[in-house]
Amino acid sequence: MPAPPSASPSSPSRPSRPSVVAALRAAGCVFAEDEAELILGAARTPAEAAAMVDRRRAGLPLELVLGWAEFKGLRIAVEPGVFVPRRRTEFLVDQAVAQAPDAAVVVDLCCGSGAVGAALAAALGRVELHAADIDPAAVRCARRNIAGHGGRVHEGDLFEALPGELRGRVDILAANVPYVPTAEVGLLPAEARDHEPLVALDGGADGLEVLRRVAAEAGRWLAPGGCLLIETSEHQAPSAVDAFTRAGLTTRLAVSEELYAHVVIGVGALVG
Numbered sequence: 001m002p003a004p005p006s007a008s009p010s011s012p013s014r015p016s017r018p019s020v021v022a023a024l025r026a027a028g029c030v031f032a033e034d035e036a037e038l039i040l041g042a043a044r045t046p047a048e049a050a051a052m053v054d055r056r057r058a059g060l061p062l063e064l065v066l067g068w069a070e071f072k073g074l075r076i077a078v079e080p081g082v083f084v085p086r087r088r089t090e091f092l093v094d095q096a097v098a099q100a101p102d103a104a105v106v107v108d109l110c111c112g113s114g115a116v117g118a119a120l121a122a123a124l125g126r127v128e129l130h131a132a133d134i135d136p137a138a139v140r141c142a143r144r145n146i147a148g149h150g151g152r153v154h155e156g157d158l159f160e161a162l163p164g165e166l167r168g169r170v171d172i173l174a175a176n177v178p179y180v181p182t183a184e185v186g187l188l189p190a191e192a193r194d195h196e197p198l199v200a201l202d203g204g205a206d207g208l209e210v211l212r213r214v215a216a217e218a219g220r221w222l223a224p225g226g227c228l229l230i231e232t233s234e235h236q237a238p239s240a241v242d243a244f245t246r247a248g249l250t251t252r253l254a255v256s257e258e259l260y261a262h263v264v265i266g267v268g269a270l271v272g
């Protein structure tokens with residue numbers, strides 16, 4: 001087996017591609033070839049390449065090693081302690097754009113890195129974009145990703161973070177809330193369990209506590225005919241649909257077999 005790359009700053013040469021692939025494969029990386037390509041493409045010096053490989057071998061998620069995640073064709077900056085956007089969530093963005101292609105006011109609630117808001121702004125063109133999160137680390141990261149789209153990022157608990165003047169004006173309210181049941185957080189892959197904050201994962205006893213709070217209050221913020229979209233799991237979907245319906249939204253479930261994604265979509269009354 002090739003010797004693993006070393007992080008020593010005195011490394012004379014760039015780690016070879018085969019040695020990086022072998023080191024990543026030995027560490028259990030399923031897509032070792034692709035990851036090696038990305039790491040070697042991103043590293044500016046041989047020492048940096050070696051250090052990046054070492055961090056990946058120690059279990060740091062690839063996106064945190066690189067400092068970015070790909071989402072809807074965008075490079076989203078990610079930082080330690082911030083939820084890494086998942087490809088599955090691209091389906092939520094697609095559903096939002098299909099539901100409200102002429103949206104003028106967009107809110108990304110529970111924004112994490114701000115990937116959803118950035119992707120919506122990129123797809124919709126000129127929109128008034130707001131994002132919010134309770135976690136200061138997420139707020140800082142989202143500002144990096146959303147500033148280029150003219151968006152504003154607010155810090156606080158759900159709707160409390162938003163400027164009051166948004167009440168009754170939101171055309172798309174996208175909220176990828178935490179939805180893992182508390183007892184199942186410990187069963188998540190180590191990359192999530194060890195590197196993502198609990199507040200980004202834990203959705204309470206049945207995983208739907210934050211979703212219920214968002215659904216219950218969404219009607220006050222949606223514009224007439226505006227929509228709320230929340231990702232959920234296959235198992236939780238019936239209860240999530242029920243929470244939306246109880247909140248007075250006209251509700252449906254959209255499913256992507258390819259991404260194994262489930263998105264509940266609720267539309268507010270047409271008369272405000």
Ligand SMILES: C[S@@+](CC[C@H](N)C(=O)[O-])C[C@H]1O[C@@H](n2cnc3c(N)ncnc32)[C@H](O)[C@@H]1O
Binds near residue numbers: 086
């Ligand atoms: C599953 S992550 C999703 C992040 C991002 N929307 C994405 O799709 O990549 C959930 C996010 O919700 C935030 N969050 C959890 N509880 C919150 C609350 N009560 N108010 C605002 N944000 C909250 C977490 O800090 C985390 O960034």
